[in-house]
Amino acid sequence: MLKEARKKSSNLDVQLEWVEQDCTKLHLPCKSNLIYSVGNSFQHLLTNDKQDELLASVNKHLEIDGVFIFGIRFPSIEELLQPSTEEYWKFHTDNETLNIVDVSTQSHYVSLKQI
Numbered sequence: 550m551l552k553e554a555r556k557k558s559s560n561l562d563v564q565l566e567w568v569e570q571d572c573t574k575l576h577l578p579c580k581s582n583l584i585y586s587v588g589n590s591f592q593h594l595l596t597n598d599k600q601d602e603l604l605a606s607v608n609k610h611l612e613i614d615g616v617f618i619f620g621i622r623f624p625s626i627e628e629l630l631q632p633s634t635e636e637y638w639k640f641h642t643d644n645e646t647l648n649i650v651d652v653s654t655q656s657h658y659v660s661l662k663q664i
Contacts, residue, residue, distance in 0.1 A: 573602035580612045586619035595664050633657040 551567050558565045570576065572586070573594070584607050594600045607617050635655045642649055658664070 575606040629658040
């Protein structure tokens with residue numbers, strides 16, 4: 550993702566510093582009035598401890614009265630309890646190899662762990 554972001558910002562002649570870090574252990578030399586997280590990434594933090602680490606990490610980098618915006622999913626019980634079968638999602642053409650790539654998903658829910 551960072552490689553693509555660097556390429557896009559370079560093509561647009563936008564000067565940005567791209568930083569790769571573990572979101573639960575951010576160490577940036579600044580604070581911000583706004584921090585956001587996209588793509589339902591919060592759902593990939595599978596324990597309360599990891600979720601708390603992210604929130605503490607973000608809080609450390611927010612200005613007083615700053616805002617943290619993040620998206621999450623609220624799947625229905627019917628969705629969670631579906632059989633674990635592969636589901637076709639989409640296809641795309643890889644820009645570098647020109648190969649056609651089929652993308653599919655397969656989900657499995659463990660109710661006792663809520664994962």
